[in-house]
Amino acid sequence: RTRTEERRPTGAAFIIFETEKGRRDCLRAHTLNSCQALVQQLGFAIAPRLGHVTLTVTAAPEPSDVYWENLEVAPNEVRKRSGLTLIVAAALVGVSAGLLALFTQRKNREIARLEARSESQAAVAYAQGISIVAACVVTGVNALLRIAVQRLTVYERRDTRTEYEESLFVKLSLAYVLNQSLLIILVSHSPTSWFVDGGVYAQAFFIVLANSVVPEFFKVFRIDTLFQRYAIAPFVKSQAKLDELWEPPEASMGEFYAGLLKTVALGLLYGPAMPVIYFVTAGALCITYGATKYALLRVCKQPPSLNEGVSERFREALSYVVLAGVVLQFTVLTTRRPRGQRDGAEVWPTIAFVLWALYKFVPVGLLPCCAKYTDTKSNDTNGAPFSSLRGADKYLCPISQPVPSIVEAQARPVRVRLVVEDGGGDGGDGGGAHTALGLQEVSLSSVRESADGLPSAPPASLQP
Known part of the structure; x- marks a missing residue:
């Protein structure tokens, strides 16, 4: 069908450079910083144009990064499917918010009843129990979010594996942060009740504990993979089916980055008012490092070659998490004490917000001390063209080679x-x-x- 269709321009052009330095200089010259991108979105033409079309210059993906079977899907269709993924994720987050609101309402009513009967100890125990149940509900909804968003992101049919991982990371990280970090704040009545027994910070403490163990356990011990290998594989009759059941699962870098952002977000949001969460988050990060490394080396397949897109998205998302932590810290400091009893501690979140704004909107990369690393000696061809370079011969293990014939x-x-x-x-x-x-x-x-x-x-x- 492709050969019989009339040839028409695709809107994409591939440029081949003689040196690595020329390629990097071209990308650096056509990459917009945050301020330039904002001005571009406002309608002012900064990016180069060809007629009435804005040119976008990006690095070409690796051949192993391309989903060749998805190139026939139109961009509008991909956007529609991405919208469906967001709707499903929002619905699951809404279900979690409804359950948390129900638990909070039930907890407040029961605590008021117990305190009226002078049973304060029973009220505290009931509040702690509700906090543990809420943490379990949030963790379970996160598991459902991961499964649903993964399946629907595959349904979007992105052009490259990097685009798939970026889309998966954006949706999962947004759902994780909303469901596990911000919902317990949004469903609470007022900031003055955050520090009571069974309040927001009590629930946050149990959520941090559950998040530091449960996701990493299932990252290492894949229940579905173990079930296929040891419960289904012994009864199959063909070698092809046996190989399929024993095939390692794929490593999703978008999922790993989203889980890391979720752990960091819990520490940044709730650590200022409950410092013990900083220590729990530090331990959780150590567990995450060990579990992720073991999963990549021993459990999952080797991931394909990706560009820096997922890492850049993680960096941007982390900056907004820092902003949310600063705003939450300012709210806590200004609401816990009346205006006349404040000691000026709320000035520090204000200074942090100013520093964040400078980092986000001021093009500090123009300064020589803050410019990106441009040395071409360690990661370049030293000015030699690609055509004159010869790569090292690939080593072939003699044991893995076929046995030569007698001829x-x-x-x-x-x-x-x-x-x-x-x-x-x-x-x-x-x-x-x-x-x-x-x-x-x-x-x-x-x-x-x-x-x-x-x-x-x-x-x-x-x-x-």
Whole structure:
């Protein structure tokens, strides 16, 4: 069908550079910073244009990064499917918000009833129990979010694996932060009730504990993979099906980055008012590092070659998490004490907000001390063109290579010494004389012919 269609421009052009430095200089010259991108969105033309079309210059993806079967899907169709993914994720977050609001309402009513009967200890225990149940509900909804968003992101049919991972990271991180970090604040009545027994920070503490163990456990011990290998695989009849069941799962970098952002967000949001969460978050990050490294090396497949898109999205999302933490800290400091009893501690979140704004909107990359690393000695071809470079020969393990046939073995050159034994010697010990005919590289077939053509009666012996 593609060959019979009329050829039309695709709107994309590939440019080949002679040197790595030229490629990087071109990308750097056409990459917009945050301020330039904001001005571009407002309608002012900054990016280069070809007629009425704005040009976008990006690095071409690696061949292994491209989903060739998805290139036929139109961009508008991808946007529609992405919108469906966002709707489903928002619905799951809404269900979680409804459950948390129900638990909070039930908890407040029950605590008021117990305190009216002077059963304060029972009220505290009930509040702690509700906090644990809320943490379990949030963790369970996160698991459902991960499964649903993964399936729907595959349904979007992105052009490259990097775009898939970026889309997965954006949706998962947004859902995680809303569901696990911000919902318990949004469903609470007022900031003054955040620090009571069973309040926001009590729930946040149990959520941080659950988040530091449960997701990392399932990252290492894949229940579905173990079930396929040890419950289904022993009963299959074909080798192809057995290989399919024992195939390692794919490593999703977008999912790993989203889980890391969720852990960091919990520490940044709730650490200022409950410092013990900082220590729990530090331990959770150590567990995340070990579990992710083990999963990448021992459990999952080797991920394909990706560009820096997912890392850049993580960096941007982390900056907004820092902003949310600053705003929450300012809210806590200004609401816990009346205006006349404040000690000026709310000035520090204000300073942090100013520093964040400078980082986000001021093009500090123009300063020499803050510019990106541009040294071309360690990650470049030293000015040599690609056409004149030869890569290192790939090492081929002899054990993994096929066994050569007898024809190849006969035609292979070998270094031999041809010695003729003369049995007619006069020595008393009956030993014959040895005549060395030379040392040369010949094939086994030519050696056999030379040995057969010797005039002496005894057969010639070959000594390699």
